[in-house]
Amino acid sequence: MSAETRRGLAEAGLAPEQVCRIVQNALVEDLGPELLDVTSVATIPAEQTDTADVVARADGVVAGLAVAAAAFELAGALTAGGRTVEVSVVARDGARVARGDVLATVTGPTRVLLTGERTALNLLSRMSGVATHTRAWADALAGSKAMVLDTRKTTPGLRVLEKYAVRAGGGTNKRMGLHDVAMIKDNHKYAAGGITAAYRRVRAAFPEVPVQVEVDTLDEAVEAVEAGARFLLLDNMSPQLLTDVVTAVGDRAELEATGGLTLADAAAVGATGVDFLSVGALTHSSPILDIALDLRTD
Structure with a gap:
């Protein structure tokens, strides 16, 4: 996990090592005992790199961007021999976002981006849903x-x-x-x-x-x-x-x-x-x- 992601988690009051365990468990649940994304391995060359945007599909309040960053980074550590994934967070937790807003960008091995995608989005979407609902009550x-x-x-x-x-x-x-x-x-x-x-x-x-x-x-x-x-x-x-x-x-x-x-x-x-x-x-x-x-x- 990068120093920037650790800092983001700590600033949120989240223990980086605890988040790491949660994210790793979620990734292993998705990848299975062999830590394998069969579709990405079959369709994408190992050396290919790309950039992807994390995009809001609805209006709401975002939460969990550092957690999502950890998911992409740990996906690289588990499946690509530790190849670097760079995450640039654009939005900030607690902010209102609109449909179409870019929340973060991720650059790295394409296989890693797609392997980490569902875990990162599951956690980010869940946390943002809770934050959005809470804001309505507040x-x-x-x-x-x-x-x-x-x-x-x-x-x-x-x-x-x-x-x-x-x-x-x-x-x-x-x-x-x-x-x-x-x-x-x-x-x-x-x-x-x-x-x-x-x-x-x-x-x-x-x-x-x-x-x-x-x-x-x-x-x-x-x-x-x-x-x-x-x-x-x-x-x-x-x-x-x-x-x-x-x-x-x-x-x-x-x-x-x-x-x-x-x-x-x-x-x-x-x-x-x-x-x-x-x-x-x-x-x-x-x-x-x-x-x-x-x-x-x-």
Whole structure:
């Protein structure tokens, strides 16, 4: 992986070695155990080189350009004896792009360009789709203090990339996994014997770990705050009930609306005074942004 690509990943808050593993796994999935692109090997001389453009086929928000660059570079390392592939990124992550915009150019062995094409585009299109969807929510919440949050409803193996795409689209990340934040949900409450008991058990076991508590009623919200919780998930509450909780809790805890939220209702929910809206659909239901690779023919 080139120094420029590593720098681009690091600037995005992505660990280059982690991205390398994700991309290599995707390439091997495509190339098989013999690391072979039978069509490209059969039709294109090994010494042929070309330039191709990575082009948006639809309007949206781009994310993952350094990841796509890594895919092309690693395709060369795996299949062409390390022959150099040069990637020039034209757009920037988080930018709005229009159909026909060139996002990056790639120059190198033609076989490598076509071998890396699908992996690079799969990741770039997926991440850009998440960023585009997130931007729609961020725009809908403009004028309120509320921010849109992601969840753990991510594609297995791609969580760090999809959560980065949320950030690029103007959203913010919740917990990365089960290890970094304790989240007391309904099943935990029932198993532990109630909100207060569950909260105290988490605090005793992991005193330094942030704790979030899911509540369904105004009484539960008050109980959670009085137990010490400073972050509440307000599950499937109406705008009026959200407003009531905001009034009762005040600034004693950060408040997140969650469950069954739609883009059409986002502004109304944001206007209740909650701090966050969590939307699993950002990562589990975002359509891709159509992006293609076009070899230059002139």
